[in-house]
Amino acid sequence: MSLAPLRLGYVPLIDAAPLIVARELGFDAEEGLRFDLIRLQSWAQCRDMLGMGSIDAAHMLVPLPIAQALGLGPAYPRFDLAMVLSVGGQAIVVSAALADAMRAQGHGFGFGDPLAARAALQAVAGGRLRVGVPFPFSTQAELVLRWLAGTDLGAGVSIHTVPPPLMADALAVGEVDAFCVGEPWASYAVERGVGALVLAGRSIWASPPEKGLVLTRDFTEARPDETGRMMRAIWRACRWLDQADNRSTAAEILSRPDYLNLPPELSERGLLGRLHVTAAGEVRHFSGFIRFHDGAANFPWRSLAALLAQRIALRHGLNVDWAMEQAMGCFRTDLYRQHLRQAGADLPGASSRIEGSMVHATAVASEMGQMILGPDAFFDGETFDPAFAAR
Amino acid sequence: MARLSIIVVERDRERALRIVDGLMASGDHAITVIAEETGLARRIAEQKPDIVLIDVADPSRDVLEELALVSGPMERPVAMFVDRSDEHLTRAAIEAGVSAYVVDGLQPERIKPILDAAIARFHMFQKMRAELAATKAALEERKIIDRAKAILMKARGIDEEAAYALLRKTAMDQKRRVADIAQQLVMAAGLLT
Numbered sequence: 001m002s003l004a005p006l007r008l009g010y011v012p013l014i015d016a017a018p019l020i021v022a023r024e025l026g027f028d029a030e031e032g033l034r035f036d037l038i039r040l041q042s043w044a045q046c047r048d049m050l051g052m053g054s055i056d057a058a059h060m061l062v063p064l065p066i067a068q069a070l071g072l073g074p075a076y077p078r079f080d081l082a083m084v085l086s087v088g089g090q091a092i093v094v095s096a097a098l099a100d101a102m103r104a105q106g107h108g109f110g111f112g113d114p115l116a117a118r119a120a121l122q123a124v125a126g127g128r129l130r131v132g133v134p135f136p137f138s139t140q141a142e143l144v145l146r147w148l149a150g151t152d153l154g155a156g157v158s159i160h161t162v163p164p165p166l167m168a169d170a171l172a173v174g175e176v177d178a179f180c181v182g183e184p185w186a187s188y189a190v191e192r193g194v195g196a197l198v199l200a201g202r203s204i205w206a207s208p209p210e211k212g213l214v215l216t217r218d219f220t221e222a223r224p225d226e227t228g229r230m231m232r233a234i235w236r237a238c239r240w241l242d243q244a245d246n247r248s249t250a251a252e253i254l255s256r257p258d259y260l261n262l263p264p265e266l267s268e269r270g271l272l273g274r275l276h277v278t279a280a281g282e283v284r285h286f287s288g289f290i291r292f293h294d295g296a297a298n299f300p301w302r303s304l305a306a307l308l309a310q311r312i313a314l315r316h317g318l319n320v321d322w323a324m325e326q327a328m329g330c331f332r333t334d335l336y337r338q339h340l341r342q343a344g345a346d347l348p349g350a351s352s353r354i355e356g357s358m359v360h361a362t363a364v365a366s367e368m369g370q371m372i373l374g375p376d377a378f379f380d381g382e383t384f385d386p387a388f389a390a391r
Numbered sequence: 392m393a394r395l396s397i398i399v400v401e402r403d404r405e406r407a408l409r410i411v412d413g414l415m416a417s418g419d420h421a422i423t424v425i426a427e428e429t430g431l432a433r434r435i436a437e438q439k440p441d442i443v444l445i446d447v448a449d450p451s452r453d454v455l456e457e458l459a460l461v462s463g464p465m466e467r468p469v470a471m472f473v474d475r476s477d478e479h480l481t482r483a484a485i486e487a488g489v490s491a492y493v494v495d496g497l498q499p500e501r502i503k504p505i506l507d508a509a510i511a512r513f514h515m516f517q518k519m520r521a522e523l524a525a526t527k528a529a530l531e532e533r534k535i536i537d538r539a540k541a542i543l544m545k546a547r548g549i550d551e552e553a554a555y556a557l558l559r560k561t562a563m564d565q566k567r568r569v570a571d572i573a574q575q576l577v578m579a580a581g582l583l584t
Contacts, residue, residue, distance in 0.1 A: 044452040048485055136457050161457035163450035166428055173429050
């Protein structure tokens with residue numbers, strides 16, 4: 001039987017692993033598909049290729065389809081987020097100069113305490129901080145703004161878009177003072193000796209959705225069968241990735257010249273949660289630094305769409321109710337339930353939840369009995385219920 | 392009518408010159424080329440161009456996306472966005488490999504000749520790149536076939552012509568390309584030695 005080819009776009013980061021693993025381990029062929037993976041250089045290119053129909057699906061920043069739904073981008077057909085591909089995987093890096101100053105003040109670079117890291121940074125930053133993020137609509141931007149909100153540093157922060165492979169350069173030449181990025185680009189800066197890791201994204205928000213599988217609504221409506229097969233192949237790759245013994249193998253595969261083209265040792269740090277915080281090799285272990293499957297990581301909670309839409313709407317002066325409605329419509333919990341049930345995915349009873357309410361992993365009702373969610377708490381203790389969101 | 396100010400973001404000097412040539416032929420414009428990745432946002436904000444042209448696949452595009460969005464009270468609005476004045480033209484541009492960021496309020500009839508010129512140049516680059524790739528692939532295949540011939544000549548004590556005939560016959564029998572058969576032979580020989 002010949003395999004149906006599908007063109008999938010990805011940007012080289014460790015969280016592109018679900019697409020790459022699905023292709024390399026043959027989860028695509030199991031579903032009668034052949035993934036042709038297209039390496040892309042920027043999120044704008046990823047959005048344009050999908051919008052123009054040059055690719056069938058994309059590995060994409062979770063807030064990007066939301067921004068499109070809110071009209072904050074070129075006029076393309078509606079985008080749908082069919083499933084979340086990864087949670088976490090981000091790290092905050094400060095310049096070597098700031099790191100030295102923080103250390104001189106006694107900061108220990110524990111990597112897990114947002115309040116201690118923020119206080120140490122505020123003490124040396126001189127009231128202003130330029131922070132690089134990969135795209136204006138990114139989980140990284142949300143993490144940084146939340147982390148610094150309500151402090152003197154928050155008042156003096158400016159956010160700048162810097163392409164991830166160029167983050168280390170931007171830090172080295174002093175264009176930014178810090179940045180927040182997905183691995184391996186944070187470790188890459190550490191390895192080059194231009195910065196130090198101060199915090200994992202998951203320390204700010206225990207369950208920050210990072211990338212999603214995004215298709216156009218035209219595709220999900222016209223080709224439901226292939227949509228389902230694609231989702232199942234990728235979902236199985238996600239499950240494989242969260243079996244602990246597979247992460248080193250994944251690092252080897254991802255690092256090949258065709259994909260990330262970096263030493264496996266670099267990709268492995270984020271995948272194994274064993275990060276070098278400084279070039280001197282001080283190692284910090286962060287359990288579950290990036291998750292691809294566990295804790296119902298793949299479920300596209302409508303409440304997540306509402307939360308991200310609320311934040312974007314408030315920054316861009318849009319009507320919050322309208323924005324949340326638009327965003328929730330493109331998080332396709334219906335497709336997730338329809339297509340992944342037969343692959344064996346457990347499904348939660350609800351499609352929306354109160355974000356940030358779980359300090360610990362929590363069992364909830366699901367089709368198969370009990371599903372373990374979270375934790376998903378925000379470091380600042382906020383909880384978000386779409387019904388009571390700030391307008 | 393005032394001259395349009397155009398920025399071309401292009402690292403490769405040769406390519407940049409060709410783009411500028413093409414644009415000059417479409418009218419009298421003030422054109423600046425930016426080749427460095429660092430400081431891109433600042434330089435564009437300083438210069439306030441009417442149009443920025445950049446390769447679709449350039450990583451720095453995301454920096455321009457940010458300029459398209461600035462709306463904070465403290466920031467000077469640059470208000471550039473991906474051109475959407477003419478959907479067909481935008482699609483043709485992206486397919487050719489160029490994206491255009493255009494300042495708010497610029498008339499579509501002023502954008503079109505510039506985009507047409509840029510598209511023509513980028514089409515040419517694509518063709519050159521495709522030709523280069525094809526030439527390179529052909530050269531690689533030639534090398535593999537030469538190695539396969541040498542292996543056969545040595546193993547079977549035949550001359551070059553006979554070795555090639557054998558490769559070609561095998562390829563025809565198996566309905567495969569000569570280069571594929573040669574590749575398999577070279578790989579197998581590598582395992583055996």
